Amino acid sequence: QVQLVESGGGLVQAGGSLKLSCAASGSIFNFVAMGWYRQAPGKQRELVARITRGGYTNYADSVKGRFTISRDNAKNTVYLQMNSLKPEDTAVYYCKAETGYAGQSWGQGTQVTVSS
Numbered sequence: 295q296v297q298l299v300e301s302g303g304g305l306v307q308a309g310g311s312l313k314l315s316c317a318a319s320g321s322i323f324n325f326v327a328m329g330w331y332r333q334a335p336g337k338q339r340e341l342v343a344r345i346t347r348g349g350y351t352n353y354a355d356s357v358k359g360r361f362t363i364s365r366d367n368a369k370n371t372v373y374l375q376m377n378s379l380k381p382e383d384t385a386v387y388y389c390k391a392e393t394g395y396a397g398q399s400w401g402q403g404t405q406v407t408v409s410s
Contacts, residue, residue: 296320296399298389303404306379310408314374316389316401321370323347326392328365328372332385332406339388343374356382379408 297319306312314330322328329344343353343363351363362375372389389401 296391298391298399298401300389300401300404303406305407308381308408308410310379311377314387316372318370323367326394329390330363330374331388331390334385381408381410384408
């Protein structure tokens, strides 16, 4: 099973930017998709952004135009560039790999806190 390690979280002021990284222990080239999810206190985990093997992306409405997901297959890494951050973006951000045949793996999460 692939191991995923997120990094890049932290504390930032509203309007600022952060770039999250998700490094996989093996090749992500053939994975169906990679995604970023987040979970705020007292709320359900939600999809933030997803990128397929073919490069198709989709985003939650709340982050469209502000966040960008990308993947570097050579580095087995997926990124989430987050701009114009808002306090409501505060959450633990998780990376997920859809490995195929309904298989999936999750990272341990990285905290993002946006102060007003």
